[in-house]
Amino acid sequence: MVPVVDLSRHAPELVAQYLERVRQVLARGTVLLGPETEAFEHELATWADAPGSVSVSSGAGALQLTLAALGVGPGDEVIVPAFTAVPTASAVCALGATPVFADVDPTTASIDANSVDAVRTDRTKAVVVVHLYGRPAELPGTDLPIVEDAAQAMGALERHDASAAVAYSFYPTKNLGGIGDGGAVVSADADLLERVRRLRVHGMTQQYVHEWVSQNFRMSEIEAAWLRLGLPLLDRWNEARRDVSTRYRAAAPGLRWHADHERHVQHLCVFRTSDRDRTRARLADLGVGTGVHYPLALTQQPAYRHLTRRPCPEAEAWASECVSLPCFPQMTADEVDTVAAALATIHAEGLA
Numbered sequence: 001m002v003p004v005v006d007l008s009r010h011a012p013e014l015v016a017q018y019l020e021r022v023r024q025v026l027a028r029g030t031v032l033l034g035p036e037t038e039a040f041e042h043e044l045a046t047w048a049d050a051p052g053s054v055s056v057s058s059g060a061g062a063l064q065l066t067l068a069a070l071g072v073g074p075g076d077e078v079i080v081p082a083f084t085a086v087p088t089a090s091a092v093c094a095l096g097a098t099p100v101f102a103d104v105d106p107t108t109a110s111i112d113a114n115s116v117d118a119v120r121t122d123r124t125k126a127v128v129v130v131h132l133y134g135r136p137a138e139l140p141g142t143d144l145p146i147v148e149d150a151a152q153a154m155g156a157l158e159r160h161d162a163s164a165a166v167a168y169s170f171y172p173t174k175n176l177g178g179i180g181d182g183g184a185v186v187s188a189d190a191d192l193l194e195r196v197r198r199l200r201v202h203g204m205t206q207q208y209v210h211e212w213v214s215q216n217f218r219m220s221e222i223e224a225a226w227l228r229l230g231l232p233l234l235d236r237w238n239e240a241r242r243d244v245s246t247r248y249r250a251a252a253p254g255l256r257w258h259a260d261h262e263r264h265v266q267h268l269c270v271f272r273t274s275d276r277d278r279t280r281a282r283l284a285d286l287g288v289g290t291g292v293h294y295p296l297a298l299t300q301q302p303a304y305r306h307l308t309r310r311p312c313p314e315a316e317a318w319a320s321e322c323v324s325l326p327c328f329p330q331m332t333a334d335e336v337d338t339v340a341a342a343l344a345t346i347h348a349e350g351l352a
């Protein structure tokens with residue numbers, strides 16, 4: 001069966017160098033917020049052509065601290081797309097604020113600008129735009145601060161100064177996958193980054209002086225060491241993902257594909273079908289593993305649905321129809337051929 005993702009194949013070419021870096025970290029004895037982390041932040045900012053970045057312990061943490069740095073707190077509302085990974089919304093809840101769900105576009109799955117206006121109130125403090133599946137979303141025209149959730153879209157953005165900040169995740173399956181959890185905030189706003197930097201360490205401004213209530217969001221030195229080795233390979237990995245997706249789309253152009261984009265980095269390669277169970281079962285027969293990202297919109301999630309203000313039918317339609325295909329840089333040519341042939345078959349059979 002061709003797997004949706006296989007982390008055991010991730011970057012074997014980096015292992016020897018990485019072990020040497022780990023040895024150096026241990027020899028230095030600085031295992032948190034040391035030279036590897038500092039160098040990674042510098043290299044990430046250079047890669048993004050941004051003045052700075054702050055590494056944190058996860059993508060969810062990057063979102064949470066960015067919103068906190070924008071002043072979001074209890075009683076405030078933050079607009080988020082109704083179709084996304086749950087951490088987009090839980091980051092808002094972690095601050096005592098309320099995520100307010102806006103519907104998404106039926107072709108791109110990204111937040112619909114008209115829906116943003118429809119759910120805005122005088123308590124709205126920010127909008128989170130999610131570049132879902134690796135496709136760069138259009139930012140809505142608004143005077144509210146925008147935070148970009150680019151957890152799935154590293155390499156897709158043309159600029160990092162079009163919003164208040166961009167949040168990345170280095171969860172192992174992400175386009176720049178870590179060896180554990182990690183995340184980063186990239187921004188052109190040096191003051192915002194400085195606030196995030198302090199919020200990362202319990203809101204501490206000088207040794208044991210805490211000006212804000214926060215917690216621990218540090219990235220480890222060995223995580224930063226790994227990410228430094230991976231960052232120069234990101235473009236190549238993204239190109240490989242794009243080649244896989246292009247091949248699938250060419251093999252079955254009649255499928256209802258997630259809208260493409262010239263900068264789409266194909267974190268997930270997704271199509272829609274109204275008969276998902278049968279389609280996935282047939283693909284499995286043909287040797288193709290699939291996933292579902294995500295089976296429920298936020299308006300349907302048990303822990304979040306009570307927050308729904310307006311129906312979000314497009315988000316719920318995505319949730320009931322989306323299928324994710326195998327798409328990762330280390331796929332073999334045979335695996336890609338198997339998936340491409342299976343897609344042509346299911347389309348010819350009228351399944352999708």
Ligand SMILES: Cc1ncc(COP(=O)(O)O)c(C=O)c1O
Nearest residue numbers: 058059060085087088151169171
């Ligand atoms: C769109 C989106 N936002 C936020 C996150 C949270 O990232 P992390 O798992 O690193 O906390 C993820 C990944 O799970 C994600 O896919």
